[in-house]
Amino acid sequence: MxxxxxxxxxxxxxxxxxxxxxxxxxxxxxxxxxxxxxxxxxxxxxxxxxxxxxxxxxxxxxxxxxxxxxxxxxxxxxxxxxxxxxxxxxxxxxxxxxxxxxxxxxxxxxxxxxxxxxxxxxxxxxxxxxxxxxxxxxxxxxxxxxxxxxxxxxxxxxxxxxxxxxxxxxxxxxxxxxxxxxxxxQRAQARLAAAEERLRFARDVHDLLGHDLTVIALKAELAARLAPVDAGRAGREADEVRRLAGTALHRVRAAVHGYRTVDLTEQLAAVADVLRSCGVRCTVVPPSGALPAPAAGDLAAVLREAGTNVLRHSRAGWCRIEVTREDEMATMTVRNDGAVAGGPDGHSNGLRGLAERLAVAGGTLHTGRDGDEFVLRATVPVRP
Known part of the structure; x- marks a missing residue:
């Protein structure tokens, strides 16, 4: 969200x-x-x-x-x-x-x-x-x-x-x-959480790069000293520097990718906490097991948009979020009361963008009203 x-x-x-x-x-x-x-x-x-x-x-x-x-x-x-x-x-x-x-x-x-x-x-x-x-x-x-x-x-x-x-x-x-x-x-807690996450990421990047950059610096200095006296060995050292730099770059990219990986369970808990802090009683039924990264990422995007809509376009007193998995499909259902006229529908920009994203992945997005309740249901294929 x-x-x-x-x-x-x-x-x-x-x-x-x-x-x-x-x-x-x-x-x-x-x-x-x-x-x-x-x-x-x-x-x-x-x-x-x-x-x-x-x-x-x-x-x-x-x-x-x-x-x-x-x-x-x-x-x-x-x-x-x-x-x-x-x-x-x-x-x-x-x-x-x-x-x-x-x-x-x-x-x-x-x-x-x-x-x-x-x-x-x-x-x-x-x-x-x-x-x-x-x-x-x-x-x-x-x-x-x-x-x-x-x-x-x-x-x-x-x-x-x-x-x-x-x-x-x-x-x-x-x-x-x-x-x-x-x-x-609440604001101070959010700022503190963001600061702690930045510090954790900085420590991880330091741990990853500290050793590699030290070795690269020593190897590069050795290659510079050997160049006038032993061109062959200097070349080998320079090639080793290139290999170490490539390895370091790969490790940093892997670390960043790990930070970008979506944990759907954490996302569900975060959205539920936000809704409760705004006075909405929220019930969450998480999936029985972990979902593959592509499916988790798609459902997390749906979850963020659904949570935003509950806050912006309703006078919700309660909200229920349920994620189920059956065969090769995962389904997320978000239902809340307090739906008001002029709220989100299937043609709103956010939901239309999500529908297009899910369609590319082979999934679907359906929204509708049931009395004063608003129901959003998204399905995505589960691929390893």
Whole structure:
């Protein structure tokens, strides 16, 4: 399976998870900001209503921007600081603008304070968040005394309800952070595996060529020294250098060919791991015995394309991959649910190319839908 296809499937799921997390956070904030709107409805002074509405609108925009930054790890730090500074400025201005709204009849600013307490864990470390929350609660009590409201009501709303909002917000962002860390771990693991494979190949090539090149260098030096005094022996040494160089070249080509040889069982395990990491339950039934290299190579190409299609063109919840061998034919069947309209069919470029490749080898490729399931079946001849 192509690395980019694997990444695109996992990244699409991560983007969807981010969108869901952001939507849940924003919906919670907007719902909590609906309660200060009750104070606007109860305020008889139209000037205070207008000022309070401006404060509420600015509060909503500033908090939405901060929530966006909280679930956008790639956002530049200057933008984060701007969003946070904007929220701080709006919070300060909201005290004189929204504090007097419905004074004594409804704790308007206490609800704004509760949302500030709820945002604190998303902006600051735990000790700083606790300190900032204490300051907001104190301001809420001061607003209650200033406007003639109930100090107890303000403390309960700003401190108690704010703590509940903070817990919900922090848990949602915590789950999002876990998803991001898991995706970063997958990428790091893939890079590490590739690096280890390159090192292993480098060690093998060094072991293969080290001795041969040392002998070739010594033989070539000996031939150069003998050329003026013993042309016949120098020629024999030069011929030996040529033979050693040819042998070394043959051994390197054999090593590279060995690396290019496809292990179908490993390919099945790798594709299954990728599908499972993307949330697809995958069942693999490998062949009962090893397949010859040509058949294994053809089926591996089919497997990579099938895995790519499961990630790109379906909403699969499960996938079953089965390889069977009967007489002189090997068959691979890939079946998954979640087939969607516009997905792959027998005329797509990837499948058409595979069909042509299998036809040259004497095999066949068939695809079709069975309800919401997509079925791909490939057969290849088994030749020693």
């Amino acid at each position: 192509a690395v980019e296809s694997v990444r695109s499937g996992a990244d699409r799921r991560l983007r969807r998870a981010r969108q869901v997390t952001l939507a849940a956070l924003v919906a919670g904030v907007w719902a909590s900001l609906a309660l200060p709107g009750v104070g606007l409805a109860r305020e008889p002074d139209q000037t205070r209503v207008a000022l309070g509405a401006v404060a509420l609108l600015a509060f909503t925009v500033a908090q939405t921007a901060v929530l966006y930054a909280a679930v956008t790890p790639w956002l530049a730090s200057p933008w984060r600081r701007r969003f946070q500074a904007g929220l701080l400025a709006v919070a300060v201005l909201s005290v004189p603008l929204a504090g007097p709204v419905a004074a004594g009849a409804w704790p308007t600013w206490a609800w704004l304070g509760a949302t500030l307490v709820g945002m604190a864990p998303l902006l600051l470390a735990t000790p700083a968040a606790l300190g900032a929350s204490a300051v907001v609660v104190a301001v809420s009590a001061a607003v209650a005394r200033w406007t003639g409201g109930s100090v107890l009501d303000h403390l309960v709303i700003t401190g108690g309800i704010g703590a509940g909002i903070a817990a919900v917000n922090r848990m949602q962002v915590w789950f999002w952070d876990l998803l991001v860390e898991a995706r970063q771990g």
